[in-house]
Amino acid sequence: MPGKRLASATAGYILSVAALWLNATAVQSSPPGEALYLDHCAACHQPDGKGVRGFFPPLAGNPRVTADDPAKVQDYLRRIIFGYHGGLIVDNQVYSGRMPPIGYVGRINDSELLDLINYQRTAWGNDARPVTFAELAEARSAGRP
Numbered sequence: 001m002p003g004k005r006l007a008s009a010t011a012g013y014i015l016s017v018a019a020l021w022l023n024a025t026a027v028q029s030s031p032p033g034e035a036l037y038l039d040h041c042a043a044c045h046q047p048d049g050k051g052v053r054g055f056f057p058p059l060a061g062n063p064r065v066t067a068d069d070p071a072k073v074q075d076y077l078r079r080i081i082f083g084y085h086g087g088l089i090v091d092n093q094v095y096s097g098r099m100p101p102i103g104y105v106g107r108i109n110d111s112e113l114l115d116l117i118n119y120q121r122t123a124w125g126n127d128a129r130p131v132t133f134a135e136l137a138e139a140r141s142a143g144r145p
């Protein structure tokens, strides 16, 4: 019966619009990138971004994370994408651990990665400009730091 099929298609359409709307409100309630950060980074850098002194460097208040200068932003992006173990000093504390490459977290697309990065740059009192897709692409093509 075409009429019945039409009615159920309409009901299906209304349901999916409602689902999209619910989804959109859920996303608004927490900043984009926050869930990804909690899943993939917080085990080491901690949910509050403060890290663990001597083991995992803080991302909150870390001038490399909030860099504005394009060259410094490139260094920061490459550390996230390719991993890093060159040793660091943050807030007068030495770190000589191993930052896993982003590949370690499995499939994460560039738009999610950008959300995650921009979350770190604006969470916990950080107040940096957003990183762009073009900057992320440049860091990817530049390779390991």
Ligand code: HEC
Pocket (backbone or CB within 6 Å): 037, 040, 041, 042, 043, 044, 045, 055, 056, 057, 059, 062, 064, 065, 076, 079, 080, 084, 085, 086, 087, 088, 090, 095, 096, 097, 098, 099, 100, 102, 105, 120
């Ligand atoms: C297994 C623990 C671990 C996980 C998970 C981890 N990191 Fe790291 N991260 C480190 C360590 C250790 C260092 C310091 C490396 C060193 O001392 O050379 C570091 C360094 C960094 C740096 C460089 C900081 C600076 O001052 O230059 C950034 C940025 C960073 N991590 C971001 C992230 C992001 C984003 C994620 C999630 C996608 C993440 N990390 C997941 C352990 C981790």
